[in-house]
Amino acid sequence: MKKLLMIIPLVFLLCLAFGCQDKAAMAELEEFKAQAALEEQNKEIAKELFAAIDEGNFDKLKELFADEFSLKVPGFDEPWGTDMLFQVIKSHYTAFPDWTHVIEDVVADGEKVAVKLNQNGTHEAEYEGIPATGIEATLPAMHLFTVKNGKVVDWFAVEDYLGLYMQLGMELKPKEGEK
Numbered sequence: 001m002k003k004l005l006m007i008i009p010l011v012f013l014l015c016l017a018f019g020c021q022d023k024a025a026m027a028e029l030e031e032f033k034a035q036a037a038l039e040e041q042n043k044e045i046a047k048e049l050f051a052a053i054d055e056g057n058f059d060k061l062k063e064l065f066a067d068e069f070s071l072k073v074p075g076f077d078e079p080w081g082t083d084m085l086f087q088v089i090k091s092h093y094t095a096f097p098d099w100t101h102v103i104e105d106v107v108a109d110g111e112k113v114a115v116k117l118n119q120n121g122t123h124e125a126e127y128e129g130i131p132a133t134g135i136e137a138t139l140p141a142m143h144l145f146t147v148k149n150g151k152v153v154d155w156f157a158v159e160d161y162l163g164l165y166m167q168l169g170m171e172l173k174p175k176e177g178e179k
Contacts, residue, residue, distance in 0.1 A: 035110070038110070038111075039108035039109070039110065039113075040108070041150070042108045042111065042113045042145075042147040043106045043107075043108045043113055045064060045113070045145075045147055045150065045151075045152065046106055046113045046115050046143070046145055046147075046152075047103060047106065048060070048064060049061065049064050049145075049152065050101040050103060050115070050117070051101075052064065053089055053101065054099070054100050054101055056089075056093065058086055061082070061086070062082065064151065064152055065082055065151060065152050066148065066149075066151035066152060066153045068153060069081065069082060069151075069152060069153060069154075069155070070153075070154060070155070071084075071085055071155040071156075071157065072154070072155070072156045072157070073156075073157050074158060091127075092127070094125055095123060095124065095125045095126060095127035095132075096121030096122060096123060096124065096127070096137070097121070097122075097124055097125075098121050098122050098124075099119060099120070099121030100119065100120055100121065101117050101118075101119050102117055102118045102119070102120065103115060103116075103117045104116045104117055104118065111146055111147050111148055112144065112145070112146060112147075113144070113145040113146075113147055114142065114143070114144050114145075115142070115143045115144075115145070116141075116142055117140070117141055117143070118138055118139070118140050118141070119138070119139040119140075119141060119159075120136065120137070120138050120139075121136070121137060122134065122135070122136045122137075123135050123136075123137055123168055127168070128165075130165070130168050130169070130170065133168050133169060135167055135168060135169075137164055137167045137168060138163075138164075138167070139159055139160055139161070139163065139164045140159070140160050140163070141157065141158060141159040141160065142157075142158045143155065143156070143157050143158075144156040
């Protein structure tokens with residue numbers, strides 16, 4: 001009987017110890033699930049953004065952007081706000097009316113979302129001083145978004161415009177030396 005009385009508290013302590021571990025593990029699992037859900041939501045926001053651009057749905061784009069939104073593009077000293085971005089989109093779709101974004105990969109890590117994509121369209125009107133060529137062009141790109149509270153706050157875009165210009169017939173030549 002004494003042995004039984006000694007075993008019962010030991011069993012109780014073991015159950016308590018393992019029960020606490022299960023609670024910690026469950027809390028960690030719930031945190032992991034919440035993070036995964038947030039990352040999936042952020043990936044969907046990035047996909048919605050490109051769909052809205054292809055549809056010319058500027059109202060949807062406004063919904064997706066935070067008030068403090070900025071787009072950084074290599075080669076430009078100042079970040080773009082929505083006004084500049086919308087102007088560029090409209091100009092681009094005038095020259096390439098069938099332009100579409102084909103997403104190849106989307107990866108999220110917390111509030112950061114990376115998108116690898118190809119853009120395709122037919123050059124049907126003047127673009128950046130280049131007369132219409134009728135060429136179907138491709139523009140590969142990488143985009144990095146910061147999404148906070150369901151809104152895109154920051155966007156960094158790297159796109160192969162040199163490749164696009166070469167597809168449209170432009171040539172890259174070295175500068176002539178001074179005479």
